[in-house]
Amino acid sequence: MRRRIYNTETRVLDNIAINEDYFKLKVRVEKKVFEKAQPGQFAQIQCSQEIEVRKNRKFEDHSELANYIRLNIDKLNESQLILRRPICIHNAYKEKDGRKVTHIFEFLIRKKRKGTELLSKLKHGDNLNILAPLGNPFGYKKSVDEGREVLIVAGGMGIAPIVFLCNKLIENGVRPTIFFGFEEDFSINYHSTMRKDLRALSKKVHIASNTLVEDVFVNGFVTDILVDHLKKLSRKKLDAIDIFSCGPTPMLKVVAAIAEQYDVNCEMSLEERMACGFGACMGCVCKTKNNDDEKYKRVCVEGPVFNSKEIIFATQS
Numbered sequence: 001m002r003r004r005i006y007n008t009e010t011r012v013l014d015n016i017a018i019n020e021d022y023f024k025l026k027v028r029v030e031k032k033v034f035e036k037a038q039p040g041q042f043a044q045i046q047c048s049q050e051i052e053v054r055k056n057r058k059f060e061d062h063s064e065l066a067n068y069i070r071l072n073i074d075k076l077n078e079s080q081l082i083l084r085r086p087i088c089i090h091n092a093y094k095e096k097d098g099r100k101v102t103h104i105f106e107f108l109i110r111k112k113r114k115g116t117e118l119l120s121k122l123k124h125g126d127n128l129n130i131l132a133p134l135g136n137p138f139g140y141k142k143s144v145d146e147g148r149e150v151l152i153v154a155g156g157m158g159i160a161p162i163v164f165l166c167n168k169l170i171e172n173g174v175r176p177t178i179f180f181g182f183e184e185d186f187s188i189n190y191h192s193t194m195r196k197d198l199r200a201l202s203k204k205v206h207i208a209s210n211t212l213v214e215d216v217f218v219n220g221f222v223t224d225i226l227v228d229h230l231k232k233l234s235r236k237k238l239d240a241i242d243i244f245s246c247g248p249t250p251m252l253k254v255v256a257a258i259a260e261q262y263d264v265n266c267e268m269s270l271e272e273r274m275a276c277g278f279g280a281c282m283g284c285v286c287k288t289k290n291n292d293d294e295k296y297k298r299v300c301v302e303g304p305v306f307n308s309k310e311i312i313f314a315t316q317s
């Protein structure tokens with residue numbers, strides 16, 4: 001099925017620093033983009049010339065800015081910011097003020113290098129161009145329709161697409177159980193808020209941390225607490241479960257093995273380095289299988305969400 005992708009201008013409404021390395025970007029999007037977005041999908045965010053240029057100079061109007069970019073394109077290209085950055089839709093919701101409705105996307109972003117660093121400097125009122133929504137979403141609608149039990153398994157930044165997913169499930173009358181694991185750097189100034197947020201999104205939340213030991217967290221990996229939960233369930237209950245997972249590749253690999261061991265349906269969102277984000281460059285392929293048939297698929301188009309049975313993980317990850 002071909003999906004509509006929009007190349008669209010958004011307006012930054014807020015940029016909230018969670019701690020030194022993480023921030024939440026809140027942008028206003030057009031209604032038509034908002035309505036197409038599903039949990040698990042992502043946006044390709046432009047963090048290029050325009051932001052860098054605007055930061056350093058004032059321009060009277062867009063044509064003056066466009067002219068500046070044209071004249072300085074070589075220099076700007078060197079700054080490696082031509083490619084957009086893929087970021088999950090962390091949340092999508094409407095804000096109402098009287099009769100006025102604003103459609104919102106939120107992005108939860110970790111500062112890594114140049115692109116994400118630039119995004120962290122955006123301010124209220126800045127324009128931000130995005131391509132969205134991209135990729136295949138989580139198959140949560142089937143879970144809702146068939147009244148299945150949903151378990152969410154997230155690690156660190158893997159929480160990014162999960163908030164949108166939980167909100168959609170709740171909107172449709174399903175409260176998931178969340179298993180969340182994190183390391184200390186993610187949690188600074190954030191874990192108490194996060195715990196409250198996750199509680200509001202679930203019927204039960206289990207949190208594990210192997211670095212930050214507090215009474216409320218289980219000391220260990222998120223996959224340990226997942227196994228503790230699954231091993232207590234009957235075959236009938238296991239057959240009625242869908243796991244949705246997102247996190248670092250080593251964690252996903254273990255979650256896939258657990259899903260196989262307990263024969264539980266499991267979908268997971270993969271992360272690969274991306275260039276175009278819409279299927280043209282083949283830069284993001286991963287190895288997949290369907291029975292004995294192995295083939296490469298593009299994470300940006302056929303993913304980022306795959307059934308765990310499909311994925312062939314590299315042996316060293």
Ligand SMILES: Cc1cc2nc3c(=O)[nH]c(=O)nc-3n(C[C@H](O)[C@H](O)[C@H](O)COP(=O)(O)OP(=O)(O)OC[C@H]3O[C@@H](n4cnc5c(N)ncnc54)[C@H](O)[C@@H]3O)c2cc1C
Binds near residue numbers: 087161270272
């Ligand atoms: C589907 C998807 C969803 C993602 N969602 C989020 C999210 O919600 N929040 C978040 O903080 N991060 C997310 N990431 C990772 C994020 O895209 C990278 O951290 C970011 O692109 C790094 O850009 P940079 O300029 O800071 O780093 P650089 O290393 O300078 O980036 C250089 C180039 O490599 C690409 N690149 C580098 N690391 C990654 C990566 N891990 N994945 C894909 N491309 C990469 C960049 O897009 C850019 O083109 C997601 C990645 C994918 C594939």
Ligand code: FES
Binds near residue numbers: 277283284285299
């Ligand atoms: S990033 Fe270009 S094909 Fe996926």
